[in-house]
Amino acid sequence: MRIAVAVKQILDPEGITVNRRRERIFINREERIINPADKCALEAALRLKDAHGAEVIALSLGRPSADDALREALALGADQAVLISDKALAGIDAPTAAVVLARAIERLAPCDLVLVGQTAADTGGDQTAGRLAELLGLPQVLHAVTLSLDGERLKVVRLWDGRPIMVAVAPPALIAVSPLAPPARYPHGARILNAYRQMGVSVWTAGDLGFTAEELRPNIESRGQVFPPERELGNVIEGAPEQMAGEILALLRQRRLI
Template sequence: MRVIVVLGHVLDPRGIAVNRRAGRVFINRREYILQPADRCALEAALRIKDEMPAEVVVLPRSPLPDDDVLRQALATGADRAVYLAGDGLAAADDAAMARLLAAAVERLGGADLILTGATTLDTGQGQLGLRLAEALGWPHVADAWALKTSDDRLEVVRQEGAGYAVLEAALPVMVTVAPGALEPRYPDGARLINIYRGQGEVAAALETWDAADLVDADALQPLLERRGQEFPPERERGVRASGGLEEMARSAADALRRQVRV
């Protein structure tokens, strides 16, 4: 059984400060972490590997400046990772990445299951997994909380209103995993060191493919264009609710409703 995990990186939110008055994002510490939802997807794949013989292959979800997250995934227990590089790749958006990844999956010889995060921590976009399913012509299950596989079937638990439901699908299928669904494991220290030293079989498990070999340059043209940033008004702290108890309670409830959208 082959499980492909598509994962990406994100700027650690603890290292950035948003200054609303200046209208700028200050990056104090440029440190990248694995997308939390992708990390859960990797954990789901590794749990399948714990249960049955399976090969876990890792692919990047977006253009990456370096292969650190792939090395991290290998150290955590993945068997093989493919770093995608290429000139036209840097600007690729989710639509282009879906085409590129579909071609990469074909070149890997297909898979039984593809897992990725249901959403990204920074931009909150969840389209990549579903776009990839469409590009491959596979069915999908979005926002999975738990997975169970047998040889040719998959059982997935997903949220349904206030409760959870079990879905069943025949393989191959694409599943996006909800952030926080599983408690992810940590990378193995010795494997991590070996990967960076280029020693042992883990180091050999990392390959680099050129995007130009997989798809035409046209297919990598992004559809979306960034048009800038917008900052919410500066927070006005120290506001007190006025009136009697009931009036205060009502204004607090209104404020909470606006924030939580209950």
């Protein structure tokens, strides 16, 4: 079985704070990590590898620093790593990124499964999975939590509007793994060292994949940032329990917490 896993390197959101009053975003700690949902996807692939044997290929479309993300993937147990990186690819928009990734995946030897994280923790983007599935002509299972191979088919527990259901699909297929799926294992220390010292990461450029600069031009623009209002703290109310319960529920609804 061959499994391709697309991972994205992001700035750790834990190191970023948003000051609503000053309407500014501060990067307190600049650390790059593998997007958590992508790491869950990697773990799902590795569990299939442990149980049934598989070749796991990690790909990443990103800056040169994404090499570290791929080394981490190798340390976790991936067999091969491909970095798609090029000055020409800097600043491409999400739709184009999906096209580039799809072409890279097609360039690999045929895969039985393509795994990606459902959501990017930095941008909140969650359309790459569906786009990839369409471009690659694959059936899709989104918001996957657990995967298991049952004969020829893959059985997946996935969330549908927050509720877990079971589905089955025959490979080849694309699975988008939820950040609520089991987190990745710890990489073995020796594998960490070997991932850097002995293993290699192939690097593909936009040219290698046959893209022209024109094709990579971004089509989506930003019109700026909007900041939610500052939290208003210290608002105290008093009254009968039923009335208080009503106020609490109103706040929860307003904040979309229920």
